Amino acid sequence: MEVSLPSRSIGNSALRCSAIGLGTGKLRSASTGLSKTEAVGLIHHAAAQGVNFIDTADSYGQGESEMAVGRAIRGQREKFVIATKAGFRFSAAGPLIRIVKPLLRGLVRRFAGAERAISRARSGSRQMGVLRQNFAPAVIVSAVEASLRRLGTDYLDVFFLHEATLDAVQDGDLWNVLLQLRAAGKLRHLGISSNEPAVLDASLALPDLGAIETAVNPARPADLWPLLEKFSARGIGVIANQIYRGGRLLAEHTEEKSVARRVQIAVQDHGLTPRQILLAFALGAPGVASALVGTTKPVHLDENLADLRVLAERPAPDWATLRKSLQTVNSIA
Numbered sequence: 001m002e003v004s005l006p007s008r009s010i011g012n013s014a015l016r017c018s019a020i021g022l023g024t025g026k027l028r029s030a031s032t033g034l035s036k037t038e039a040v041g042l043i044h045h046a047a048a049q050g051v052n053f054i055d056t057a058d059s060y061g062q063g064e065s066e067m068a069v070g071r072a073i074r075g076q077r078e079k080f081v082i083a084t085k086a087g088f089r090f091s092a093a094g095p096l097i098r099i100v101k102p103l104l105r106g107l108v109r110r111f112a113g114a115e116r117a118i119s120r121a122r123s124g125s126r127q128m129g130v131l132r133q134n135f136a137p138a139v140i141v142s143a144v145e146a147s148l149r150r151l152g153t154d155y156l157d158v159f160f161l162h163e164a165t166l167d168a169v170q171d172g173d174l175w176n177v178l179l180q181l182r183a184a185g186k187l188r189h190l191g192i193s194s195n196e197p198a199v200l201d202a203s204l205a206l207p208d209l210g211a212i213e214t215a216v217n218p219a220r221p222a223d224l225w226p227l228l229e230k231f232s233a234r235g236i237g238v239i240a241n242q243i244y245r246g247g248r249l250l251a252e253h254t255e256e257k258s259v260a261r262r263v264q265i266a267v268q269d270h271g272l273t274p275r276q277i278l279l280a281f282a283l284g285a286p287g288v289a290s291a292l293v294g295t296t297k298p299v300h301l302d303e304n305l306a307d308l309r310v311l312a313e314r315p316a317p318d319w320a321t322l323r324k325s326l327q328t329v330n331s332i333a
């Protein structure tokens with residue numbers, strides 16, 4: 001039996017998504033070690049708990065995240081709200097990574113420390129030029145077609161330009177191409193994913209922008225919040241990612257001590273756990289339709305969903321107060 005979960009509209013659209021969405025950034029990466037079957041199982045487990053919003057990208061797991069999502073939604077496409085992104089391209093080393101991935105997963109399983117080493121190599125892949133951004137209209141059109149194929153669907157509910165640059169947001173030809181794909185029914189809602197206030201600000205000028213995706217946690221700079229208010233006032237939905245700051249705000253020995261200390265104070269003030277405080281913060285931020293959790297573990301997802309139920313059953317802490325008590329003076333970008 002499927003469980004129902006609080007749901008919200010994405011901006012003014014008719015699209016309703018679960019208040020918690022599943023982030024698939026690490027679903028099929030080398031460092032997490034999830035097999036195809038486990039990845040599909042996690043999505044089915046999420047769906048059975050009422051999670052209908054799945055966030056992916058063509059670059060996640062070198063395309064294997066979208067493939068797993070495609071497999072999981074086969075035969076039940078209409079039950080899911082699928083968001084994907086494009087804008088990153090792998091260099092010639094990309095296919096090689098896919099080939100050696102099973103080997104890397106084996107290493108992760110066998111050797112402590114291998115996961116950290118692979119994660120480090122992954123974050124360095126942009127500096128090393130393995131992963132480059134390319135928002136040329138023709139490249140984005142072919143990326144959309146490839147995503148549709150991998151996901152086994154003929155439409156995407158939300159399509160984001162992945163970590164869009166200012167140039168990409170201001171490229172009228174690119175946006176026109178996306179509007180044409182929308183008119184053709186391939187993309188239902190167009191979005192911008194970015195953590196850059198200048199990019200988000202520029203995207204307010206885009207006609208028919210449906211959604212933005214950005215990190216929403218207490219470490220974000222204070223100039224993000226007035227921007228989110230503007231999106232919300234215009235009926236543009238906000239998808240919150242990195243609500244635990246990639247897990248760093250949950251770690252016992254976090255390097256982000258000042259934010260973590262404030263979270264602890266909020267925990268005492270509100271009688272909630274750190275995870276619940278961070279979830280309440282993300283869901284309370286202006287315009288947020290869904291807060292993504294980037295877990296690869298069903299047991300963690302269950303905990304996050306239990307947090308959502310706790311928050312739904314009691315008066316939520318006032319967001320403005322929560323923000324004031326959680327934000328450090330020099331929040332990090």
Ligand SMILES: NC(=O)c1ccc[n+]([C@@H]2O[C@H](COP(=O)([O-])OP(=O)(O)OC[C@H]3O[C@@H](n4cnc5c(N)ncnc54)[C@H](OP(=O)(O)O)[C@@H]3O)[C@@H](O)[C@H]2O)c1
Nearest residue numbers: 023024025193241242243244245246247294295296300303
């Ligand atoms: N540019 C973009 O558009 C962009 C950027 C970043 C992220 N995203 C999207 O947002 C999603 C989430 O971001 P994220 O994964 O980077 O950050 P996140 O959701 O803030 O944190 C994920 C981390 O939290 C841990 N976690 C989750 N639930 C937990 C629990 N109950 N107990 C203990 N640990 C828990 C996970 O570990 P376990 O796996 O061990 O549970 C993982 O290490 C991504 O998957 C992706 O879909 C998009």
